[in-house]
Amino acid sequence: MKFLENILHKMEPNFVKGAKYEKWNPLFETIATFAFTPKLVTTKGAHIRDGVDLKRTMMMVIIALIPCLLFGIYNTGHWQMVAELGNRNLPYWENGLNKFWNGSIIVLPLIVVSYGVGLGIEFIFGMLRGHSLHEGFLVSGMLIPLTMPADVPLWMVGVATAFAVIIGKEIFGGTGMNIINVALTARAFLFFAYPTSMSGDKVWMAGTETTKVDGFTGSTALGDLATFMSDKPVFQNLNGFTSEYTLSESFIGMIPGSVGETSTLACLIGAGILLITGVGSLRIMASFFVGGLAMGLLLNLMGGNPYFELPAVYHLVIGSFAFGAIFMATDPVSAAQTAKGKLVYGFLGGLLAILIRVLNPAYPEGVMLAILFMNISAPLIDYYVIQGNINRRLKRIKTA
Amino acid sequence: MSRLVSIHKGLDIRLQGLAEKQLKILPNSRIICVSPLDFHGLNPKLLVKEGDSVKIGDPLFFDKTNEALQFVTPASGTVKSIIRGEKRKILQVLIETSENQEYKNGSAEDVSKLSSEELKTKMLACGLWPFIKQRPIDVIADQNQEPKAIFVSAFDSSPLAPDYNFILEGRQEDLQTGFNALCQLTKGKVHLNIDAKNDSALFSNIKGVEINKFAGKHPAGNVGTQIHHIDPINKGEYIWTINVQDLVIIGNYFNTGKLNARRTIALSGSEVSEPQYYNVLIGSNLDGILKGKVKGNHVRFISGNVLTGDQKQQNDYLGYYHNQITVIPEGNNYKFFLTKGWLGLGFDKFSNSRLFPTFLLPKSKQFVLDTNTNGEERAFVVTGELERVFPFDIFPMQLVKAAMTKDIDGMENLGIYEVAPEDFALCEYVCTTKINIQDEIRKGLDIVAEECL
Structure with missing residues (x-):
């Protein structure tokens, strides 16, 4: 690897400020920092830093x-x-x-x-x-x-x-x-x-x-399910649907x-x-699934329509529910950033996803819209969580 | 009444090179330095010029904004040079020590007979006051404020920290006098916070104070953590803090009438060949302590610990508040991404995140960490990682962001009055962004100090 390092060393002066290819420095730096963790050292504050980086x-x-x-x-x-x-x-x-x-x-x-x-x-x-x-x-x-x-x-x-x-x-x-x-x-x-x-x-x-x-x-599956809400359902009843899309096949993804x-x-x-590496938030994932399940169960209770009566577990394995909960809702930048906020964010996200999926005939799937909506709401959720902390601090002055 | 506080959040960074419990008393180094830069926010005015001869306890400079606050020489001799930087800013006052150490006239006093005002005047005049720091803002205490309590931490939980039970063995009398003095300074309580794991009679026999036990990982030994869990600071309130070894210097002064500004420091770190304790004068030359004991030649010298200390050169001087010198390898070399770099297995990296296998390794494994940042600076992306090492009821990332954006209302609301930069040292260590969080908090505190206090 010394060989590669030497090449980078040789090229570096061409890309520094004021040099010939100064403008291309971001490109050079990107490639160089991918190949080698750069030789940056701490200058202020803690002299050692954790191994993690973005x-x-x-x-x-x-x-x-x-x-x-x-x-x-x-x-x-x-x-x-x-x-x-x-x-x-x-x-x-x-x-x-x-x-x-x-x-x-x-x-x-x-x-x-x-x-x-x-x-x-x-x-x-x-x-x-x-x-x-x-x-x-x-x-x-x-x-x-x-x-x-x-x-x-x-x-x-x-x-x-x-x-x-x-x-x-x-x-x-x-x-x-x-x-x-x-x-x-x-x-x-x-x-x-x-x-x-x-x-x-x-x-x-x-x-x-x-x-x-x-x-x-x-x-x-979702397209067929949505027809239950129209005059011309694809299947006569739920049994027709569940034999076409069995739970295990849906779970495996076939x-x-x-x-x-x-x-x-x-x-x-x-x-x-x-979760093992700690990159994804368990709070968001778990509460998203719980929210989806809760909405599914609520619809089961209401009943009166084959789609409403679809077993709640089905909702978690068809469509993009799992993918959304695990990879989309957990995006740390657009999700809620406080621990309590994450629970609320995930739960409401799961709830909304199934609500839109079942009740809005225009959109067979609701996960994308639910997560986008919760992205917009996340700062509001965080605001209330943080305000709670601020109020606790203010209360301390009053009682002191 | 002692109460036990368990700290559940935090991180013990396991470094190689803990100091052996052996003490060596070093003679005064030839040159002693008192640097105004060790006192944040100080606006110094000199009282001596080059060539003046000084005795121990003679003032060298004072604070222009608080003229009673004097900074004295810990050694007698002559003022060798005054080193200035840009705009004639005073960087260092260097004293060449003389063979015979002479003390400025002083006498032993019974602190319990002194009133609070008399005690303050005395401590300000004889150079003991700079040891007392205040929260909020984390600067030298303002003698005109009334502190609601005084906190002393009897242990240091930071990486490779010195053990005060060992350092202060046999200093019970000075320690008690020191605490008696603190009791005169406040109408509130004096809290002595001791390590629940390493309880010693030295501290638990101190009288007149409230003793609290703290258990848990670093920063359980940080006085900021202890204040937050015992008696948190609200806007408009002041708490004073003092390092326990500095308190012994104060106690010793009132017992003997002499300023004996020597302290025992731990020489530690993976690049030190024989890590052990040394008894030296405040402001000693580092070279005299380090000579022949440093293994590598590409190292960083830190006065203080690896999280909060100051970077020094080998011919620099020990910081005023520091009880430790740490030497670790410099990390300014490229690391190929698949071997030692960002995508390597990383058995040599100590990480609080599970992205590295640190959590699988036995707890007894100690690491050699260098000064590489292990990545470039980025925006805040990952959430929840600072909270894991920050045992305060404060949102750390939100507070740092408020400080970075100079949002004064935001900082006040989110609890800036309760924190000092050192409380954020671990956050800075674990943060994926590589942002200098302590520096941002310091800048935020400076703004708040200027605008709100």
Whole structure:
């Protein structure tokens, strides 16, 4: 590694202030600091510092996303094959390599576009502001493709990423300054700007549009469930639904949906990694699940409609509920920042997600909107928690 | 009545190089330094010029904003030089010590017969007052304020900290006189806070004070933590604090009439070949203490502990308030990201987060940490990590942000009056952002001191 270090040493003088390539310093610094922890030493205050930095923290989230990514690739490959053959009962675990390969061809370009566009914009802002790349986008860049339907056009991913990075983050000041979750901003942008490409029953399986099989639909569990609220339900009753989408299949993720969201199992593996390393907040994750379950149970109690009567546990394993709870709601920048605030934030987020999912016929899924809404509300929640602390301090003066 | 307070939050950073309990008494170093920079916010005016001869206890300079407050020489000899910096700011007053140490005239006194005012005048004139610090703001106490209590911590929980039970063995009498003096200074209580794990008769036999026991990790030994759990400071209130070893110097003065400003310091750190205790004069030259005892040649010398101490060179001088010298390796080298760098396994890193395997290693393992920041400065992204090491009913990140944005109302509301920079030392250590939190809090305190007090 001495060799690499020497190369960097030799190049460094070209990029310092006043040198020939001064403008490109952020790019140089980004590459150099990725390859080597820089030789910065403490100048003020504590002389020693903890080993953690933002790079390692963010890398751990990416590692936690790998199970979702791998499962997502396989699942995408499977449903692409289903759409091609027009047979929804295709055995799931057969022809694995083929499915994985086909899935990779669909998913990897999404990732390349997301990182390419996002990092490009981040570098431009970095150069304008004279700082190296801040690591926040490394996670957003992976989350964006995982929240997309498999069939989404690549240019849309690019446009959405650009929108999210510029409007969602950089205008507020970059990593750590954003008000709402960057990846969800990208998804919400597409959801409202190009609704036909983000919902319905044509987008979830790659190749549904071009399939030659008549009458084939590529609907999702949530799409089918939402028809219970209309005049023309897909299934006669709940039993029809639960035999098409069994609880165990839904848990493992063998159902159509956005690329990375379907497998609750993979999400839970990711949650394990985030919790063991302490990167993700257990408070938010747990209270989000509790909130969702509570709303599901409440709807069960009300009853009177097959969708209301769907067992509450189902709500936690279908759609993007687990993915949202584990990877989206826990984004520390846009979530509540106080310990008590996190509990309230997570609980209300879970509650709202299921409420929107079931009661709003326009949106089959409510997780994205619920988390975005809670992102906006998080400062308010924190305000009350902090005000409680301030009041306690004021009260001490009065009683003293 | 003693009460036990358990501190549940905090972090003991396990470093190599704890001082052995062996004491060596060193002769006075040839040059002694008194630096106005050791007293935050001081505006000094000199009373001596180069070439003047001084006796122990002679004033060297005073505070322009509080003329009664005098700073005296701890050694007799001649004023060798006065070193100034930009805008003629006084940086150091150097005294060349003489063979025979002569004391300024003084006499032993029974502190219990002195009134509070007489005692204050005496302590201000003979240079004992700078040992007493005040909260809020963490500066030398203002003698015109009435403190609601005085706090003394009898133990230091910071990394490689000196053990006062060992240092002050046999000094019971001076210690008691010191506490008697403190009792005269306040109408409130004098709190002596001792280590629940390492209880000694030296402290538990002190009379006239309220004894509290503290258990838990660092910062259980910080006086700020102790104040917060016993008698928190509200706006408009003052609490005075003093280091227990400095209190012995005060007690000794009233017992003998002489200023004996020697203290026992711990020489510690992974780069010291024989870490042990030394008895030296305040302001001693570090070279005299360190010569031949430093292992590496690429090291950082710290007067004080690794969390709050001042960076020094080998020919610099011991800080006025410091009871410890720490020597650790400098970390200004590149670390390849997969081996020693940010994505390495990190068995050599001591981390409070579980991103590194520190939490899997046995509790007996001690670490060699260098001065590398282990990353670049970033915005606040991670939440909840400062709270884990901050045993106050205060929101640390919010308070730091208020200080950084100079939000005076915010700082007041969030509890700036209760904290000193040292209370945030652990927060600074664990923080992913690598922001110099103690410095930000210090700047915030300065603004509050100027605008609100």
